[in-house]
């Protein structure tokens with residue numbers, strides 16, 4: 001039996017991993033991801049009171065917003081994992097940072113899920129960040145369910161929204177629910193699959209579904225004004241004619257998206273969304289790895305780390321590596337081999353996450369996320385497994401778009417700077433480059449907000465006040481190629497070279513022209529804008 005094969009389950013019983021649904025929500029900021037997360041947890045019975053996820057009152061803060069900077073700025077910048085059970089299934093919802101500066105972090109989170117919910121604001125349609133995140137999902141052919149939010153407000157025409165998804169994302173759409181009017185004329189939601197009307201209750205929130213024979217059921221006469229009834233009958237007919245019927249395979253292959261119109265705030269479409277995930281979202285999929293993809297049903301445990309976070313909670317001053325289990329049945333205390341170092345490590349205190357509450361995990365199946373407390377020994381991109389020579393692929397570093405020199409205000413703290421920068425680089429907060437010819441450390445980020453996070457955390461966690469100054473570089477590229485050519489290049493360009501945290505050579509380009517010239521002058525070398533994380537350190541030529 002190899003990692004590429006599923007272990008046959010005992011007769012008649014689905015394997016444990018088949019009960020897992022591991023997914024993330026992607027959206028443009030303000031489309032309603034936080035509100036929808038809370039509504040999903042509520043609908044699934046995972047929390048009992050609205051407001052437990054988002055603290056009620058003055059500040060926007062979800063339970064999963066762990067860090068001070070997030071609370072101060074009212075944005076979510078870290079990844080959290082929420083696990084809940086329903087209908088015999090275990091759902092793992094991975095929260096992604098909504099801010100565009102964190103696309104790298106978000107990308108890594110998306111490598112750890114099997115499907116995604118794409119939230120659109122019904123008044124805005126597809127926005128820039130939605131598109132970027134969608135592209136990441138498409139790279140992995142990820143199945144996507146679309147939730148068109150805020151139909152209780154004035155919105156774009158539902159057909160225009162479906163067309164936009166079809167035309168800009170090249171995805172077929174199948175509406176599952178249909179809005180009965182929007183904004184001032186909003187009368188509820190019609191479930192096209194179940195043939196039910198979900199009308200507002202006395203508070204304006206979604207009431208219980210009422211069974212009907214179809215959108216032209218005479219019973220609707222007592223529930224909707226005549227013109228709404230006529231519009232519903234016409235629109236639902238047109239929607240059925242214009243859109244292909246739901247096709248599970250097309251959805252699972254990433255060609256078709258079921259579309260749920262709804263309102264996260266007023267809970268319309270949320271129960272329908274949860275049951276759509278339960279019914280259609282895929283169980284854990286095989287994961288890309290070398291030497292071969294890993295099947296979730298293989299009996300050997302394996303997983304990869306997609307996120308490391310330090311100091312999540314003042315009561316637990318540790319680092320936690322978030323590992324997606326990709327195969328086997330993980331048991332507490334199990335010994336796993338870290339592929340990067342070859343070391344065996346016993347995982348004594350793994351954690352399941354439900355935002356701030358932590359529970360000790362005794363067992364986890366493929367698709368689950370576990371937190372592994374450690375003291376800096378585990379990095380993003382690490383493969384941990386029971387077998388030798390297995391490495392999960394597909395967790396890249398992106399070339400930074402902003403490069404800054406780092407100086408410490410208090411020279412006494414200089415020697416701590418290295419440790420702090422390396423720690424934060426291991427976590428993936430920033431990338432760190434050490435110039436070959438002396439000089440200050442250089443940090444690279446994809447967006448400016450990452451610099452704020454860096455400065456705040458250096459001060460709060462390492463008592464180092466740093467000054468960040470623009471570095472005279474426009475971009476950085478990982479250089480690779482035949483060893484002798486690389487050695488010649490390194491000798492000729494020492495002043496423009498730095499090493500990344502894994503001692504990989506990086507060319508620091510002053511401008512686009514500089515980079516283009518190098519690409520031309522050294523045709524045998526490649527200048528890469530992404531690099532797979534945690535590949536074994538290059539042997540120096």
Ligand code: G4P
Pocket residue numbers: 027028029030031032033034035036060098149150151152153262263264265266
């Ligand atoms: P995000 O995480 O995607 O950034 O969005 P979030 O849920 O924070 O929602 C952004 C704003 O949109 C919030 O209003 C929220 O109440 C509102 N919203 C979310 N879903 C719906 C919906 O279905 N209908 C309507 N009408 N509004 C919705 P805010 O005023 O910015 O924040 P708050 O004062 O309500 O916290």
